Amino acid sequence: MGSEKAKGNPYFFGKLTLSLRNSLLPRRYQERAVEHPAGTVRITVKSVDYPDAKKPVLVANVSGNEKELRPAQEASFSLEDPLGDILIHLYDDFALVKKHAIGRVILPLPTLLQASNSEQLMKIVTGGVDQSADLRCRFFPVGLDKRGRSLHAAKLRPAIHGIPGSGIKKNSVKGNLTISVRVTSEPLMSRMFYPPQVPCWDSLPRFTRPHKDEANLTWWQDLNPKDVKANQIRIFSMLTPPMLLVVVWTDRRAACAAQLMWLLLCRAGAWAIPLFGFVVVVMNGVLVHRHRQQSWKSGNAYEIFEDEVGKSELLAPHEMVLQLQWLIFNLQRLCGTVASVLEAISNAASGADMFVSSVLFVAGALLAVCASIFLWVVPVQIWIYCSGVAFLAGGMRIYPKSKSALDLFREAEQSDRQNMFGLLGDESEEQTKESNSPPCANSPASASPELKEGIEQFGEFASAFLQRIPNELEVAHRYIASHIVVDQLTKHEQH
DSSP states (O other): OHHHHHHHOTTHHHHHHHHHHHHHSOOOOOOOOOSSOOEEEEEEEEEEEOTTOSSEEEEEEETTEEEEEOBTOEEEEEESOTTSEEEEEEEETTSSSTTSOSEEEEEEHHHHTOOSSHHHHHHHHHHOEEEEEEEEEEEBOOOSOTTSOOTTTTSOOOOOTTOTTSSBOGGGOEEEEEEEEEEEESOGGGGTTSOOSSOTTOOOOSSSSOOSSGGGOOHHHHOOHHHHHHHHHHHHHHOSOOHHHHHHHHOHHHHHHHHHHHHHHHHHOGGGHHHHHHHHHHHHHHHHHHHHHHHHHHTOSSOOBGGGSOSOOOOOHHHHHHHHHHHHHHHHHHHHHHHHHHHHHHHHHHTSSHHHHHHHHHHHHHHHHHHHHHHHHSOHHHHHHHHHHHHHHHHHHHGGGOOOHHHHHHHHHHHHHHTGGGTTOSHHHHHHHHHHOOOOTTSGGGSOHHHHHHHHHHHHHHHHHHTTSOOHHHHHHHHHIIIIIOSOOOOOOOO
């Protein structure tokens, strides 16, 4: 009988061996005490299908507690954070290493508790949660945490343009999982001031080992060129004007409305500034929210798959070394420049060079008198209003022709790579800038020749005068020369 089974199933003895292993070494589940329970999560598996799993096992993790999910059986979890995640990892009991997950499904609770209107939103926030949903999910590949225990490593991350390996392969998303989820919780308002298990603002390294918190980070293990590039892209992507300001700079009707609001604010006085600021923040938030909802519905909010990453923008090892040296060199130059500026300000005001300081004091006195007269003649509200109008008008003229900070960063990095971070000198960089930078319509070159000449001449005079203000090194040079090098100095007056 046993020989007939073995002939009919070539994996009979292998499955028998693995079954004995599983009975002798049962799967252990993670448990933790929920100190402040907010509600419960009930999960029922209706069907599961994964092509590579011989004996699939589903393990759900809610608030740090793991339980096995069995088909048609309800599993109940104590919920600590009603805005946290439901983690479901798929294992194979007939795999050689059964503790390594082969797929995952992550369900953020805020996406399950979406409110269709303001009334439902207020009910969830102030009246409690009792919602059910049926979901049909696909299994994503497992991240860095093969065992499926790290809540940080389980977070789904988008692909980043220019960083190979940041996306996932399309053929790695496979299988199906159909479940029913019911979430009950006390009002969310009462849970907002409890810390979440995973802070939303955490920025742990993404391309190294899985982490629990920032206390385990070390530079010799977690410094990764991909993380460096990803954080650079995140920073420069956020260096953009608010969407409301972009609308004002690109729409004439919005610009007229902004001018009117600015006029009303200046006439109302300082008491209206907090209300005006709050209204502006709310309006900008509404615009961004609508744009986000549209991008989510269209399915192009983020890049996800590896074929969307494009060409690699990572630096080669020798380029990383050159960039580090270039960065240290520029940092020390920046420190020297800042020190010189601070020293020059102090020396200019204290008469370290009486010739330069006398001219500076006369120019400062004239400027102070003119500014005082201007402020006495023109009320503060007028020049504040004019400054706002100039800001809005200037933005309408400049913003449509400008580039984003991320594009400028990429162009600068490409230029640095072409001249080997300064090894080839500044000539190639200047040639690249001259060839790639078209003349700007708002530059002095488009103005009249007389105005252009006047601006250039004034800039040369101002730069020449500022370069004569001594810093502390120049003052020390003069002291050593006049008190140490020169033993005796006798002046002769000319008649």
